[in-house]
Amino acid sequence: MGTEKTQLKVLGVRIETIRLLLRVIIFISIAGAAISSRLFSVIRFESIIHEFDPWFNFRATKYLVSHSYYEFLNWFDDRTWYPLGRVTGGTLYPGLMVTSGIIWHVLREWLSLPIDIRNICVLLAPAFSGLTVISTYFLTKEMKDSNAGLLAAIFMGIAPGYISRSVAGSYDNEAIAITLLMATFYFWIKAMKIGSVFYGTLTALFYFYMVSAWGGYVFITNLIPLHVFVLLLMGRYTHRLYTAYSTWYALGTLASMQIPFVGFNPITSNDHMAALGVFGLLQLVAFGDYVKSRVPSVQFKTFLAVSLTFVILLGIAGLFGLTALGWIAPWTGRFYSLWDTGYAKIHIPIIASVSEHQPTAWPAFFFDTGMLIWLFPAGVYFCFQELRDEHVFIIIYSVLCSYFAGVMVRLMLTLTPVVCVAAAMALSNLFDVYLNIVDVFTTSSNEIQEDKSTTKKSTKKSGVLEEKNVILPLITKLVVTLTFAFYLFYFILHCTWVTSNAYSSPSVVLSSRNPDGSPTIIDDYREAYYWLRMNTPEDAKVLAWWDYGYQIGGMADRTTLVDNNTWNNTHIATVGKSMSSSEDVAYEIYKQHDVDYVLVIFGGLLGYSGDDINKFLWMIRISEGIWPDEIKERNYFTDRGEYKVDKEASQTMKDSVMYKLSYYRFSELFGGRDGPDRVRNQDIPAADPPELHVLEEAFTSENFIVRVYKVKDLDNVGRNLFDATKFDNQLSKPLKRARTIKRPVLPIRE
Amino acid sequence: MAKKEVSAAKASAAIKKSQSGSSTLGSSTSGVSRFQKVQKSINELSSAVNTTYKDYVETLTPRLKLIDLFLVFLVLLGILQFIYVILVGNFPFNAFLGGFISCVGQFVLTVSLRLQIKVGSKPIEQVEESLKSNVEDEKVETDDSEDNDIDEELVIKTTNVEQEDTKIFKVISPERSFGDFIFASLILHFIVIHFIN
Numbered sequence: 043m044g045t046e047k048t049q050l051k052v053l054g055v056r057i058e059t060i061r062l063l064l065r066v067i068i069f070i071s072i073a074g075a076a077i078s079s080r081l082f083s084v085i086r087f088e089s090i091i092h093e094f095d096p097w098f099n100f101r102a103t104k105y106l107v108s109h110s111y112y113e114f115l116n117w118f119d120d121r122t123w124y125p126l127g128r129v130t131g132g133t134l135y136p137g138l139m140v141t142s143g144i145i146w147h148v149l150r151e152w153l154s155l156p157i158d159i160r161n162i163c164v165l166l167a168p169a170f171s172g173l174t175v176i177s178t179y180f181l182t183k184e185m186k187d188s189n190a191g192l193l194a195a196i197f198m199g200i201a202p203g204y205i206s207r208s209v210a211g212s213y214d215n216e217a218i219a220i221t222l223l224m225a226t227f228y229f230w231i232k233a234m235k236i237g238s239v240f241y242g243t244l245t246a247l248f249y250f251y252m253v254s255a256w257g258g259y260v261f262i263t264n265l266i267p268l269h270v271f272v273l274l275l276m277g278r279y280t281h282r283l284y285t286a287y288s289t290w291y292a293l294g295t296l297a298s299m300q301i302p303f304v305g306f307n308p309i310t311s312n313d314h315m316a317a318l319g320v321f322g323l324l325q326l327v328a329f330g331d332y333v334k335s336r337v338p339s340v341q342f343k344t345f346l347a348v349s350l351t352f353v354i355l356l357g358i359a360g361l362f363g364l365t366a367l368g369w370i371a372p373w374t375g376r377f378y379s380l381w382d383t384g385y386a387k388i389h390i391p392i393i394a395s396v397s398e399h400q401p402t403a404w405p406a407f408f409f410d411t412g413m414l415i416w417l418f419p420a421g422v423y424f425c426f427q428e429l430r431d432e433h434v435f436i437i438i439y440s441v442l443c444s445y446f447a448g449v450m451v452r453l454m455l456t457l458t459p460v461v462c463v464a465a466a467m468a469l470s471n472l473f474d475v476y477l478n479i480v481d482v483f484t485t486s487s488n489e490i491q492e493d494k495s496t497t498k499k500s501t502k503k504s505g506v507l508e509e510k511n512v513i514l515p516l517i518t519k520l521v522v523t524l525t526f527a528f529y530l531f532y533f534i535l536h537c538t539w540v541t542s543n544a545y546s547s548p549s550v551v552l553s554s555r556n557p558d559g560s561p562t563i564i565d566d567y568r569e570a571y572y573w574l575r576m577n578t579p580e581d582a583k584v585l586a587w588w589d590y591g592y593q594i595g596g597m598a599d600r601t602t603l604v605d606n607n608t609w610n611n612t613h614i615a616t617v618g619k620s621m622s623s624s625e626d627v628a629y630e631i632y633k634q635h636d637v638d639y640v641l642v643i644f645g646g647l648l649g650y651s652g653d654d655i656n657k658f659l660w661m662i663r664i665s666e667g668i669w670p671d672e673i674k675e676r677n678y679f680t681d682r683g684e685y686k687v688d689k690e691a692s693q694t695m696k697d698s699v700m701y702k703l704s705y706y707r708f709s710e711l712f713g714g715r716d717g718p719d720r721v722r723n724q725d726i727p728a729a730d731p732p733e734l735h736v737l738e739e740a741f742t743s744e745n746f747i748v749r750v751y752k753v754k755d756l757d758n759v760g761r762n763l764f765d766a767t768k769f770d771n772q773l774s775k776p777l778k779r780a781r782t783i784k785r786p787v788l789p790i791r792e
Numbered sequence: 793m794a795k796k797e798v799s800a801a802k803a804s805a806a807i808k809k810s811q812s813g814s815s816t817l818g819s820s821t822s823g824v825s826r827f828q829k830v831q832k833s834i835n836e837l838s839s840a841v842n843t844t845y846k847d848y849v850e851t852l853t854p855r856l857k858l859i860d861l862f863l864v865f866l867v868l869l870g871i872l873q874f875i876y877v878i879l880v881g882n883f884p885f886n887a888f889l890g891g892f893i894s895c896v897g898q899f900v901l902t903v904s905l906r907l908q909i910k911v912g913s914k915p916i917e918q919v920e921e922s923l924k925s926n927v928e929d930e931k932v933e934t935d936d937s938e939d940n941d942i943d944e945e946l947v948i949k950t951t952n953v954e955q956e957d958t959k960i961f962k963v964i965s966p967e968r969s970f971g972d973f974i975f976a977s978l979i980l981h982f983i984v985i986h987f988i989n
Binding site: 284 | 833843844897901907979986
């Protein structure tokens with residue numbers, strides 16, 4: 043925002059024109075800042091897709107651009123969820139893929155810029171963050187004025203809470219969904235304010251885009267009706283409200299049913315019933331309003347009482363009746379887990395196991411929004427002071443989202459926009475008072491009244507010239523302004539620091555430092571996935587925990603049993619069982635599911651904490667949910683109830699496939715001494731190394747992070763695999779020397 | 793004509809409701825006063841309906857009449873589809889939803905248009921009401937010989953509301969509202985056609 047100093051003299055042009063020009067320039071710089079701060083990951087690492095879900099989106103996008111749109115919608119993916127497969131076209135939100143597909147086609151065919159689809163996918167999120175900034179500006183402008191709008195825009199551009207999901211390479215649904223969220227809200231506020239069918243239609247269109255892009259559209263589906271409902275309760279019905287809401291609901295509902303994954307949900311599931319109910323209510327209120335304007339109030343009261351009881355009874359009976367009949371689906375598990383934080387842990391461990399679904403720790407609020415979090419309540423307070431219809435919206439939004447963000451880390455993302463808007467309103471109110479030096483110089487106000495947000499410089503200049511009673515308020519204003527300028531400055535530093543340090547890691551490639559301090563890159567994932575791609579048959583089935591399903595599909599291009607879609611809990615529990623039970627049980631599962639390779643992630647050597655041993659408890663819990671009499675969580679703890687992997691580990695733990703695969707030949711690295719596990723700070727005993735009978739080691743990456751094992755085939759002479767392995771081991775001992783001698787005598791190509 | 797029937801039906805439904813609702817209560821305690829009360833409220837109700845209807849007829853212009861006819865047509869169409877689904881079954885659910893929602897959507901849009909372009913009159917939404925409660929078969933005589941002299945207070949109120957109304961959509965001129973209406977309808981029907989396949 044440093045571009046504003048020159049124009050003070052250019053008063054030959056009309057001030058409005060200058061303002062417009064300035065606004066455009068500020069916008070361009072804000073968008074530039076927003077985009078460039080999201081490019082840390084590309085600069086530090088490379089243009090690569092991040093994390094887990096983006097890999098699926100990337101794979102789907104590749105499918106979309108190499109096939110037609112209809113093939114994409116009818117896509118049955120037989121390379122995941124083996125042997126079930128996944129109706130991918132019908133179970134995804136196509137908005138993201140279609141967006142990047144369209145961009146790709148436009149660039150390629152209209153502009154003749156043949157860009158790799160990967161680059162479009164990587165850079166889509168930063169590009170859309172630029173659009174988010176614009177829609178945030180317009181939304182805040184509706185709330186207060188364009189000064190607040192600009193502040194909100196810059197906050198939105200650099201707030202880490204939003205950056206966390208939109209750095210370059212995090213090609214996820216949220217990347218475009220937040221943009222659409224803000225745009226939908228903006229058009230809704232606009233439609234509600236002027237009662238325009240046109241804006242209502244636009245709201246519905248953006249709502250449709252949002253539905254096509256992210257499952258979080260349910261948030262809009264409930265927030266807008268809630269807003270209308272609260273306005274009705276406050277007695278603020280107007281025909282504008284009727285027009286805006288009815289248009290949005292009728293069009294938006296119909297449009298949202300076009301998405302195959304959503305299907306008939308908008309009229310059959312309980313999540314969407316609030317919108318329908320408010321729609322009906324609004325019709326009645328509109329009618330009641332009409333009657334009210336025609337009829338004396340006494341008559342109207344009776345009329346109201348009779349019809350209200352009738353309608354409410356009918357509505358409640360209808361809802362319960364239809365739910366009982368099974369016509370309306372009850373609320374989903376994720377919904378319950380929002381209200382009862384313990385719910386997921388008890389009933390659906392698979393939801394609770396995702397780290398994004400954990401409750402938020404309070405420092406995270408400061409970490410993700412910096413100083414905005416304490417300006418946020420002030421902004422909400424200003425909303426209460428004015429309390430126009432649109433302020434009610436912000437209040438509802440902030441209350442709901444504060445709660446949700448407290449329940450789930452992931453929903454921090456939806457809180458961030460409203461924090462930015464409210465904080466901008468607060469700050470802009472403050473600046474309105476403290477940067478306005480016009481009332482101090484009531485006599486010579488003409489020169490300075492021009493631009494409120496730019497007067498820092500002129501404050502200094504003219505403050506000296508005036509007499510004493512002017513200086514005092516000036517000093518106050520100066521102090522407050524400078525304090526806040528200081529805060530803002532540190533806010534920017536904080537945001538940049540958080541972005542570059544916390545949110546820019548692709549988590550596929552890890553960065554670390556050598557003992558001498560030089561940076562180094564740990565690329566074990568891609569090493570292992572590439573090994574799989576090049577060294578295994580194309581139809582090999584890889585069993586791994588579901589976290590890695592999308593990556594294996596995307597990078598190694600091999601069939602997986604489970605992936606991050608998690609649509610079939612039993613199948614995941616089966617994989618969990620194969621990991622947590624002993625080898626013979628696991629082997630049966632392997633054979634039943636045609637498994638060729640087993641892949642585990644192990645961070646003990648490097649101290650990489652997101653490995654499978656740490657996730658192991660969730661595997662146990664999930665499979666315990668399906669086979670409570672075979673898998674028992676208690677057996678994996680020591681007698682004292684500790685989760686240990688060293689020599690005190692329980693026998694069940696030591697027998698489990700996961701333990702064996704992780705620590706197989708681990709202590710050999712340390713020359714026969716106990717191997718230290720740097721994640722859990724425990725020593726793995728060298729005396730009793732885990733032995734494998736039904737699996738053999740196929741590949742281990744440089745830092746031991748990814749370990750791939752091959753499932754042995756049934757024995758040729760019909761022996762038990764345990765006996766066969768034992769026999770082989772005995773056999774190989776005397777042969778060992780012979781082999782080492784033999785090795786150099788490889789046939790040399792002529 | 794249809795309007796009158798509908799409003800009458802509405803009134804009758806409400807009357808029935810109030811009768812049944814309060815008769816259960818009144819049986820135990822003082823039944824006579826209850827009955828008088830109910831009688832009074834019935835009178836009030838029907839007079840309310842009559843006032844509304846009279847006022848509606850008074851303020852009708854040809855253009856609004858056209859819109860209202862269209863609204864009635866939409867409601868009838870919606871009800872027809874609903875009856876069809878109940879009788880025959882909802883096999884092509886897409887088609888039914890498309891047809892039904894296009895009726896509802898078009899209805900809502902038209903009401904919005906009506907709200908926006910009306911000069912002096914108010915919208916009629918009894919039809920909407922009847923769509924919701926779906927009562928129209930019972931034919932009870934309308935006792936329209938009530939004491940519904942519209943007092944001055946009411947007239948003043950109405951004019952006040954009218955002034956307010958002209959302010960409500962001050963940004964939107966009738967021409968623009970018609971343009972908006974067409975735009976929204978086009979999109980609505982595009983989606984409907986897409987939905988029906």
